Amino acid sequence: VREDLKIEIPPEYLEIQEYEGRLETSELVTSDIKKMDIKLITPEEISFKPGQYVQIKYYNPEGNIDYRAYSISSTPDEKNHIELNIKKIPEGLVSTYMHSLNAGDNIEFSGPYGDFYLRMDSHRKIVCVAGGVGLAPLKSIVLYWYSHHIERPLELYYGSRNIQDLYDHETFVKIAGEN
Numbered sequence: 001v002r003e004d005l006k007i008e009i010p011p012e013y014l015e016i017q018e019y020e021g022r023l024e025t026s027e028l029v030t031s032d033i034k035k036m037d038i039k040l041i042t043p044e045e046i047s048f049k050p051g052q053y054v055q056i057k058y059y060n061p062e063g064n065i066d067y068r069a070y071s072i073s074s075t076p077d078e079k080n081h082i083e084l085n086i087k088k089i090p091e092g093l094v095s096t097y098m099h100s101l102n103a104g105d106n107i108e109f110s111g112p113y114g115d116f117y118l119r120m121d122s123h124r125k126i127v128c129v130a131g132g133v134g135l136a137p138l139k140s141i142v143l144y145w146y147s148h149h150i151e152r153p154l155e156l157y158y159g160s161r162n163i164q165d166l167y168d169h170e171t172f173v174k175i176a177g178e179n
Helices: 011-015 093-100 132-147 169-178
Strands: 017-028 033-042 053-059 065-071 081-087 106-113 126-131 154-159
Touching: 017 081, 033 093, 033 106, 053 093, 065 081, 065 093, 065 132, 081 093, 081 132, 126 132, 132 154, 132 169, 154 169
Parallel strands: 126 154
Antiparallel strands: 017 033, 017 106, 033 081, 053 065, 053 106
């Protein structure tokens, strides 16, 4: 660098933190997707935008650290816990690890990350399209939209290979019926 330069860091990058949480509940909602509720220990609260994700920290058998990204499926209104929907990938290191955890186990993660989130400065229609566990970030967006009575039309298109893999389907049918 031979002259002055200016570096701009988006404000949300300064909000990324390391967290420790405790698995409160873990429920198999399809044959390979678990809904996991993680209560925050330190810090005790997280701020994020609907649609963002966290990075789970995993200590692999070789003593190295691996990270995997998982979308937050709960809303930002619930600041002392997050919900993750995690699909078990055959031979997947972190997804297999997460599926092996029991209530009371500790989990380390960092976040929030991501530019995919509900934009509050728009009046355009919100169109959400997902398949399988791709529903997780959209669930956060839809639930936030619903609970805050956002005056924008929202459409959710969600599919799966079979009816058994449509997790939380009743929730979305209820929201659609009311809206």
